[in-house]
Amino acid sequence: MIDREFIEKIEDMTGPKVIVTQQGAFADKHLYRVENKLADTIVLSSLSGLAEMIKQEMSEYNLPLFVRATSAERVHVFGAIRDDMQRERPFTAEAKFIDFDFNEYISIENMIICLKSRFAPTEDRDYLVQLLGNITDQQSVQTKDDGITQSATVKSGIQLIGEQRIKPIVTLKPYRTFLEVEQPESDFLIRLKDGRAALFEADGGAWEREAVKNVADKLRELLEDVPSVHIIE
Numbered sequence: 001m002i003d004r005e006f007i008e009k010i011e012d013m014t015g016p017k018v019i020v021t022q023q024g025a026f027a028d029k030h031l032y033r034v035e036n037k038l039a040d041t042i043v044l045s046s047l048s049g050l051a052e053m054i055k056q057e058m059s060e061y062n063l064p065l066f067v068r069a070t071s072a073e074r075v076h077v078f079g080a081i082r083d084d085m086q087r088e089r090p091f092t093a094e095a096k097f098i099d100f101d102f103n104e105y106i107s108i109e110n111m112i113i114c115l116k117s118r119f120a121p122t123e124d125r126d127y128l129v130q131l132l133g134n135i136t137d138q139q140s141v142q143t144k145d146d147g148i149t150q151s152a153t154v155k156s157g158i159q160l161i162g163e164q165r166i167k168p169i170v171t172l173k174p175y176r177t178f179l180e181v182e183q184p185e186s187d188f189l190i191r192l193k194d195g196r197a198a199l200f201e202a203d204g205g206a207w208e209r210e211a212v213k214n215v216a217d218k219l220r221e222l223l224e225d226v227p228s229v230h231i232i233e
Helices: 004-014 048-058 108-117 122-133 207-224
Strands: 018-021 024-027 042-044 065-071 074-079 090-094 140-144 149-158 157-164 169-174 186-193 197-203 229-232
Touching: 042 048, 048 065, 048 074, 048 090, 048 207, 065 207, 108 122, 108 197, 122 169, 207 229
Parallel strands: 042 090, 065 229
Antiparallel strands: 018 024, 065 074, 074 090, 140 149, 149 157, 169 186, 186 197
């Protein structure tokens, strides 16, 4: 029969040892933290859906919950730090919309389609749709460019419509964040070349700061009656 003291001596020999020196304490073995499994993060596509999930399940998580709009198209929810120093991440919301390729020349027809389907209505959007709608034949358009502004001489069939001065900067609202909030306005430079058109961003990215604020404000509205939830921008 194996002696209990002998077993304990073997266990003591195989276990990690801590050696204290003038340079600090050292262990002779690596220790790996055993972490408790966290619930999988649920990904949603709307702010209203995110708010509903928080209301239904917040009691299951370590409170308070922190809701952070990390970008114009993404929101993360974090729980408070638990006793095991882990932080739950129960929910994420990611905006769904069709991107527009800025800074790229595309056909006039595709530009009109994109303006109508990927931009919220504004006065300048309608202006661009009308302007480009007059350009039906790529071979019948001549553009003049002095480096600051452009003008286009447009013909429809054999009829000369005339020279139209093009606004160099237009203010538009492309869909770039959650559709439940106001889309931020920003300035764009419109350019025509060889029967194609392009929109170049001209606001230095200020639109995204406004979008994040709009998302955070909407979340405050949706969760205003929910305690222990903090909205962070």
